[in-house]
Amino acid sequence: MEINAAAAIGILGTISSIIFAYIGYRNGLKKESSDSGRSSGALMSDVGYIKAGVDDLKRKQETTEERHFKLVERVKGVEESAKQAHHRIDELREEVGKDAGSKV
Template identity: 35%
Template structure:
């Protein structure tokens, strides 16, 4: 029984094609794994950045509330000083002789 050269070449070509498909699949899986790792790392960095921004916004809100309390307190004090000043002017006007 003799095997023809064309048959051997066909079988060899088929084996090379199968081997090429296997190598392509393994390469695809390797790149997919690396891409997943890269995406995970990027997502972690974005999440860390967002957490940092969220903390900064919370700190700004706390500072803003403290400033609002101080402004309200100063507003009340200014109102009291204006009332006191008005009363003092009335008393001074009663005491001082009228010009004229």
């Protein structure tokens, strides 16, 4: 009977160690899954932050391009105005030159 009790204790110990090992394995899987989900969530958050930054840069670039085109149009107008002013100045010089020549 003592041998049967020792065998029963040995079998019970083996079964309980298998059960505890399985429980530890399951807890490890849950923790690993939780850690994996946490790191995946952090990665997705970082990607979202980067995407928002890129979108913001695109908006700023579009605004800058729009301001650039407006400035180009203004410069064209100023150049045309300066050209007309030079023509008027040349005409005035010619008139002043003619008037000065006829008075002498």
